[in-house]
Amino acid sequence: MALFELGDVSIEVDEDGFMQEPENWNEAVAAALGSTEGVDDLTDDHWKVVNYLRDYYLQFGVAPMIRKLCKQTGFQLKEIYELFPSGPAKGACKVAGLPKPTGCV
Amino acid sequence: MANQAKTHKIKMMEEQLAKKLNRQVVGSLVGCVHCGMCDESCHYVLAFPDDHKMTPSYKADQVRKLFKANHDWTGSVFPWWVGADKVPLSDDDLETLKDIAFGTCTNCRRCTLSCPMGVDTATLNRIMRGLLSHVGVMPEGVRVVSKDQWEIGNQMGVLKEDYIDTIEWMSEELEEDLGHAEATIPMEKKGAKIMYCINPREVKYDPRTIKEAALIFWAAGEDWTMPDEGWDNTNFGLFSGDDGLGGACAKREYEKARELGVDKIVISECGHGFRSTRFEGVNWAGESEPVPMESSVMTMLNYVREGKIKVDPTKNPEKMTFHDSCNNARSGGFFEEPRELLNLVAMDFQEMYPNRAEGFCCTGGGGAMSMSEYTPRRLESAKIKADQIRATGAKVVVTSCHNCVDGLNDLIKHYKLDCEVKQLVNLVANALVLDEVEKPVEEVAVPEEITVKPVAEAEPLAGRKILVVDDEEDVRTFLITVFEDAGAEVISAADGNEAIAMAREHLPDLISLDLSMPGKDGVETFVELRSTAETEEIPVCVVTGHPEFRQVIYDRPVPPPEGYLGKPVDEDKLVAYASHILEHRNEKAN
DSSP: OEEEEETTEEEEEOTTSOBSOGGGOOHHHHHHHHHTTTOOSOOHHHHHHHHHHHHHHHHHSSOOOHHHHHHHHOOOHHHHHHHSTTHIIIIIHHHTTOOOOSSOO | OGGGGOOHHHHHHHHHHHHHOOHHHHHHHHHOOOOOTTGGGOHHHHHSTTOGGGSHHHHHHHHHHHHHHHHOHHHHHOHHHHTGGGOOOSHHHHHHHHHHHHHSOOOOOHHHHTOTTOOOHHHHHHHHHHHHHHTTOSOHHHHHHHHHHHHTSSTTOOOHHHHHHHHHHHHHHHHHHHTOTTOOOOBSOTTOSEEEEBOHHHHHTOTHHHHHHHHHHHHTTOOEEBOSSSOBOOOHHHHHOOHHHHHHHHHHHHHHHHHHTOSEEEEOSOHHHHIIIIIIHHHHTTOSSOOOEEEHHHHHHHHHHTTSSOBOGGGOOSEEEEEOOTTTTTTTOOOHHHHHHHHHHOSEEOOOSSOGGGOOOOSOTTTGGGOGGGHHHHHHHTHHHHHHHHHHTOSEEEESOHHHHHHHHHHHHHTTOSOEEEEHHHHHHHHBOOTTSOOOOTTOOOOGGGTSOOSTTSOTTTTOEEEEEOSOHHHHHHHHHHHHHTTOEEEEESSHHHHHHHHHHHOOSEEEEOSOOSSSOHHHHHHHHHHSTTTTTSOEEEEESOGGGHHHHHTSSSOOOSEEEESSOOHHHHHHHHHHHHHHHHHHHO
C-alpha cells in the first residue's frame, strides 16, 4: 500500500499504482492517474472509455473484455491504444480507478 | 519437543512434503553445501547484496529445514547444525515463508546453473509455494487467478460466450483487412491439423496477437482451429506449486486436442504456458501419450524455412535485441529457433549479454506480475536487466513470452529506457509479404506428402554456385546431388583450409558447412570466413550432426550463420532452406 500524491490529489494505491478505494475516484484523480500512464490531457474520447470502464466495474466488479469496451464505445482496438499508450489493462483501467486486473498483466 | 507446539497447518505441510520427495528433490535438499557460488547469479542478490535472505540457499533452506527435521538422519543427530531445530511452528511463520517463497524468487532457475552440486533451488522454492498453497496461504493475486483457473477454466475468468465473441470479432476484422472470405478464424474444426492455444490476456485485453497469428496461419495455408474450451495455455499451478491445478489446466488442452482430433497443439508465445503445457503438464496430468505440442515460434519458423510464407525483413528495420524467457530458454532449451526467426524477419539484431541459458529473468516471472505487494522489490531487482537492455542500444526488445512483455514494460517504464517490447508474432505478421501467397483452399484435405514444397518442379537453385564443406564423403556426395538436382553448380571441400581457399577463389553464393571436421573445424572455418573481407558476405548454412554446437557458433563475435540444419538432412528442407537464404540475401542487399 502506498500513497499517491499529485497536486491536490492524495489517494491510496497499490504497489503498481492502482487505486485501493475506487469509491474515492473523481475526475481530478483520473487526470492525476492519467499523467502516470502517458495520458497528459483527458479528452472527450478518453472520458468515453473511462466512464464505460467505471460503470462496468461498478456494476459487475471486474474489468470488461476489450471486445465489450470497443463495441460499446465504438472505438477500434488501435484507437484504444492511441488513447492509452500502456493499453486497456494497465492504462485505461488505472485511470478509471479500477484495481489492478488479475493474472498475467 | 517442538512437535507439541506445531499448528495443524504446519503438520499438514510436513505431511505434504513427504509426498513431494523423489530422487531429484532429495538430491537438491541434501546436496547444498552453502558454498555461496549461486549468490551472484540471482537478480535479487545483485539488487540487495547485503541481505542474506536474498540468497538462493537461504530461500531453499526454508524447505530444507522441514526436510531435515522430518526425514533426514542429520536432523536427529545434530538438529542445531542443519537448522532442523528452527522449523516453523506458528501460523505467523507461514506469512514470513509466503513472503520468501513468492516475494523474493521468480523461480527463474538461473542459480541452478552455477551450482557445483546441481541443486535446483527453484524446484525447492516451488515446493515451498506448494506446501503453503496446500494450507491456503498464498498471495491474493495468486489465489484469485487459481480460483478462476479451477472454476472457469482460464486465468482471467473469461466466459465462453465472451471468448467466442472476441475470436469472431478478430475473425471478421481479418476478413475485412484482407478482403478474402476465406480469411477467418476456424472455431472447433474437427480434424484440423493444429489447435492453437493462447494466453487469456490476448483475448481479454489485447487480441491483436490473435489476429496476427490468424493472418500468419492463413498466409501459410494452414489447416488450423481454435478450440471453444481448453484454449488457455497458461497455468498458475506452475506458480502456486499446486500440481493438481497444474494437471487440471494442462489436461483441458490435451483432452480438447483429442476431442478435435488435431495433429498437434500450437502454444502461443507464452513462456510459462509453453513449459507447463509442453513439459510439466504431461507429468502433472499423468499423460502417457500426450498429443504433440510445439511453440508457435517453431511453427512460424518452419513456415519461413519451408517457403510457406514469405517475409520481408526490411519491414522491421529498427535495432532489436532478444530477451530469453526463463521458461522457454533455461527450462525449455529453446535458444536458437527464436533467434533464427528474428534474423529472418528483422534487419538489425543485437545480442544481449548474458543470454540464452544464462539470461536474467525479466523479473516478472513466477507469477510475479499478479502479486502487486512485491512490485517495488521486483523493480529494484530489475536493475541488472535494465542495464543489459540499455547496453544493447536496441529500440525494440523482442521476447517470446507474454509475461516477459509485461515484466519488461514495467522495467522500461521504471528505468526510463527508450525502447518498446514486441513479440515474434508481431514481427512476423508485420514482415509478411502477401501478394505472392496463394490463397489456401478451405475444406479440401491436403495430403501430407504435398504440404512440403515440391523440389523438382523447377530448379529453385538454378544459376547459383554452392560450396559444400564436409569431411565425410557420403554426406558430401548426398549434399552435392541434392543441390545439383535443384539446379545449382556445386563445388566441394573436405576440410576447413580447403574450404577457405575455395571460398576465396570461387566466391560461391552459399556455403553449406559441416562443424565437426578434423584439423580446422567448422567453427574456426566459419569465423575465418566471416572475418575475411572477400568472404564475409557469403551466406553460410551450417549442416551438422551436433546441434549442441549451435551455442558455440552463435556466441562467436561475428554475424551468426544464415541457417542451421541438423543431420540427417531432409532434402526438401535443405533446398527450401538454401533458396530461402539466397532470396533473403537478395532482399537485404536491395
